[in-house]
Each structure stands twice: as C-alpha cells, then as structure tokens.
Amino acid sequence: MCSPSATLTVWAGSWLAGCSAPDDILAALHAWAPRHTIAAGDPVTGGRTDLPWSAHGNLPGSGVMALLKVIRETTAQAGAQLRLVLPVPGDVRGLPSGTAFAADAIEAEEGILLGVPGTDGTGLIPQWADEDTLQWTIYSTPIPTSPRSGMSLGEAEYAMREAVRDAADALMKLHTTSVGAADSDPRELIEAELADYARHDYPDSIPLRARRILDTADHVAAILTVAQREPAASPTSASAIGAQESLLRPLWDAIRAARLVAVHASARSNH
Structure with missing residues (x-):
C-alpha cells in the first residue's frame, strides 16, 4: 500500500x-x-x-x-x-x-x-x-x-504493465549515464523496496484486478525509487536533473492515476 x-x-x-x-x-x-x-x-x-x-x-x-x-x-x-x-x-x-x-x-x-x-x-x-x-x-x-477518472480498471492494468517496462528502461538509462558505479545491485534494492510495500495487507473484499494494479504500481514505484537514489542516478548539472525529471515524472503520474482507479474501484465494490 x-x-x-x-x-x-x-x-x-x-x-x-x-x-x-x-x-x-x-x-x-x-x-x-x-x-x-x-x-x-x-x-x-x-x-x-x-x-x-x-x-x-x-x-x-x-x-x-x-x-x-x-x-x-x-x-x-x-x-x-x-x-x-x-x-x-x-x-x-x-x-x-x-x-x-x-x-x-x-x-x-x-x-x-x-x-x-x-x-x-x-x-x-x-x-x-x-x-x-x-x-x-x-x-x-x-x-x-x-x-471522472477517464480510465477503467482494464486500462489502468495495461498502463501499469507498460510502466514496468518503461521504468526498467529508465533505470538502465540512468545507471548507464550516471557518474561512477553503484555499490549495490539495483535488483536487490528494488526487492528491498517491494518488501517494504508488502508489509501492508489488503482486505479480502478487494477486487482481484484492483489488487493486481496496486501490486504492479508498487513494483513500478520501487524501480523508480531506486532509479532516483544516489549513486545510481547522480545528475551533476541542471540539464541532467531536468532530463531525469522528464524521464521519471510521467511514470510517477501514471502510478498515481492507476492507484486512484484501483482504490476507488475497491471502495465502490464494498457498497
């Protein structure tokens, strides 16, 4: 969560x-x-x-x-x-x-x-x-x-599947262009972030598709969090910082939109 x-x-x-x-x-x-x-x-x-x-x-x-x-x-x-x-x-x-x-x-x-x-x-x-x-x-x-959300559960689920790929590409790009080498394996850092999200349970009443969306959104968020963290992503100029922002901001926006759709679908299903 x-x-x-x-x-x-x-x-x-x-x-x-x-x-x-x-x-x-x-x-x-x-x-x-x-x-x-x-x-x-x-x-x-x-x-x-x-x-x-x-x-x-x-x-x-x-x-x-x-x-x-x-x-x-x-x-x-x-x-x-x-x-x-x-x-x-x-x-x-x-x-x-x-x-x-x-x-x-x-x-x-x-x-x-x-x-x-x-x-x-x-x-x-x-x-x-x-x-x-x-x-x-x-x-x-x-x-x-x-x-109006403008997005169905199916559209949100598809958007999150696409975002996993895009976030992985962004992570690779930022690591490739960063100055110096990271001390930690990004996969281990991502798993640690996911473990933190996994501490939070969902009620059994939540729709299965909504849960899948929330789980995938957490996965994307974990990748982006690692991508932004030093020293993996260490922009050294205003232009580099702007490039990182333009690369990651649309993905964070997609995560937020998908989470809102899934949470509200869950709330509606309980009434």
Missing part, C-alpha cells in the same frame, strides 16, 4: 460494507505506525466532532476508534463516498479549491474526502507527529463532485 490514506480508504470501505472488523483496520494502520492520534484542523470542526483543536492535539490511546467514529458518522448519508486524493504540485484534481484541506493535502501529497459529492463533508490528512505517531487531522470541507 502506497500511503496511510490509501490503507485507511480501502480498509474503511471494507469495514463499512461489513466485510472487515475494526480490529482489521487497527492492524492495517499499525503497519504504518504503532500509535495513531486524531485532532481537529480548526475550531469549527473541533466543536462538531468534540475533538481537540491544536497543532499537536490528540486523544491518547483512542485515536483509531475515534477516527472510525468520525468515518461512520460522516458516511451515514445516502450517496456518501470515501475518496482518496494523491495531489502533487501541478496536479490537484479532486481537491476542494481554496480550502485548508487542499493546501495541507498538497503538502502531505495524500488525504481522504468523506461525504456526499456537492455538499459539505469531512477531510482527513495523516501527518507524522513523531517517528512512532501518525496524527490524523480532520477538516470541515466541501466535497467536490466526483471527478
């Missing part, structure tokens, strides 16, 4: 559909951090949810259960959705523009929107409070109308 927000979106969707238990969500989130806390992002949200409002507010020992309570209450309306967002600068599709949630989601490069599209709802963003604590900040935010 690529992020705490993706983990929570998939597992909360399975739980809301009656396919998973709260303990399953707890175990899935603990793969990211041993401790989770929850706080409001503003006074209005704090008053609405009875959660503390401060930069470091938390509910010691009850973070996950308080988080599930918010999710249950926010998605109780007919038509409510759980929607993962993975924004990056230059691509903020799916975010409610001009909101605190949008600004913080761009900085975190992840978040979750909960509620009925076109109405006021809730946003969640995980932020590291320390190396052992992941704090989930809750925002009151408009829920944009559902964006």
